[in-house]
Amino acid sequence: MNAENVMEVDETKIEPPYIRTPEDVKQIIEFARMDERNLTPVTQSFYFPSNNCSNERFRLLELNPHLLKTIRDGGIMSFKGGLHESAVLCTNEKTYEVKETEISNSLVLVPELKFAAQTSSSPLKSPRIGADSSMERINNKDDSDDDEVAIERVLEQKKILKIFYEYYECREIQPRFRKLNDLLLMTRFSGPENEYMIEKKLLFTFSQLLDTIQCSRKQFEEGLKKVRALIIDGFVRVLDCEYEFRIINLMMAVITENSWPLDGIEKDETIAALEGIAPKQIVEGIFNIYTHPVDSNPGKFQYKEELLARIIAVNILKPGLKFRVEEFMSDWQDALVEGYKVDQKYLQGIGIIDLESKPPCIRSLNEENLTTNLQDRIDLLFKIKTSWILEEIESYLEYFTTPTMNVSTLLAKYARSFVVDGVRRYVSKYK
Known part of the structure; x- marks a missing residue:
């Protein structure tokens, strides 16, 4: 560097940062017309950070009782959100939307700040109170000085780490399952013969999906049940709707062939009957989703009427088609195993009945789309x-x-x- 361009600095002219002294504090107390005996002997002096000290690593987050309890109990909390997603905060049970909100009055973050009880000279004593008597003593200069006591004031410096002008508030929301369905549909299983068309890099494990989907673990597991997901060769998959419908029809045929009562379905025999027709892990997975154990008949199972009715309705209600109400209800009922009954409430979220059209009709309307x-x-x-x-x-x-x-x-x-x-x-x- 050219010596001519060097600027000399006179260090004697640089003013050191201002540090408050006990005399300053006493003077402020006097200006405020306060009685020092009504104050604790410890004074904490705050120092604001420099302009270039933004401390961006600190954020202010509002916690409700559930979030606070989660932290105190050592529970897991995690933020989730992709590049184009707003962040959510998840516990093991709930999901919260996180939004930045301005504060009407700024807040300061001060480490190791002491409160009144900590600054008292004795844990058994507290400062005398009474602003009126304090003002009296200052105004009445002619009073006896017998009551005056010299107070040795302790001055502690406290550095403000950050000034907050906004905070993050958490509002509980419904789990965001839409992304789960979109990701799984890219690799839906439509039979072993079609697996060569699946892009392997698009497959997700349970833990990978859990880290990606904006919901709690409990809600995530419920979401997998809702989309009827299976674990196939270590990856979470959903079945192609037509393929799933085909397997269900084969399972229903097993009931008819064996003349089983609706509450007496045999699991092992059902799986064995479809051996060589569909992979065992697929049949067993579908069986576990579509049935529940019968309490009064140990070892036996019964199919869930609503799930059976819905998978059949989805395959009848092709997008763009309309069906007369009476015809649809008849075809829908005929497709079910004898003993099960269809109900219009089973169409919720997949189809609508429009009584205002002429003639009244039923058509597809899938909430997921x-x-x-x-x-x-x-x-x-x-x-x-x-x-x-x-x-x-x-x-x-x-x-x-x-x-x-x-x-x-x-x-x-x-x-x-x-x-x-x-x-x-x-x-x-x-x-």
Whole structure:
């Protein structure tokens, strides 16, 4: 460096940082017209960080009782979110949306700050209180000095690590399962003969998906049950709908062939009957999902009527097709094993009954394929049907509910309602 460009600094002219002294504190107490005897002998002096000390590693997070208990109990908490996702905070049971919120009054972070009891000269004594007497002593200069006591003041320096102008608030939300379904559909299992078409790098293990999906572990396990996921060769997979329907039909045929009662299904015999037709792990996985043990008949199982009815309805209700209500209900019932009954409530989230069309019809409307934008979804729903009852529309709006906002509350904000023949119906807010 050229010596001519060097700037000499006179260190004697650099002012050191201001450090408060006990005399400064006494003077401030006097200016504030306070009686020093009413104060503890320890004074903590705060020092603000320099302008270039932002301490970005600190964040202020508001905790509700559940989150606080999780921390105190040594539980697991984790933030989740991809590149284009807003962050969520997950415990083992719940999921919280995390949003930054401004604070009306700034807050400071001061390590090892002492409170009043810690600054008292004796744990058995507390400072005398009474602002009136303090003011009296200062105003009445002619009073006797017998009551005056010299207080040896201790001055402690406290550095402010960060000043907060905002904090993160946590609001409990529904688990975000949409990404789970999207990821699993890319590698859906449609039979061993089609596995050569699956991109292996798109397969996910249980732990990889758990780290990716924005929900708690408990909710994640519930979500896997909801999409009827199986573990195949160590990876989480869902079945192609038509392939799953084909296996279910074969399992139903086993019931008929053996003349089993509905509450007397044999697991081992069902799996053995399909040996060579479908992989054992597939048949066993489907059996575990679609059945439950019969308490009154140990070792026997019974199929879940709703799951059977829904997989059949999905395969009948092809997108773009409409069915007359009577015809659909008849075909749907005929496809079920004798003894099981179809019910319109089993269509929730997969199909709708439109009594306003001429003639009345049933058509496909799968909730999993709808937009995740609330206003756009509501606009679409009222475009498909001009009026809904709560039971019809509920399954299409549950995605947006929270513990403090149910579907009825959402509809009160985004729709209008009226009562016809004792039944409340909802229509678009803008019609």
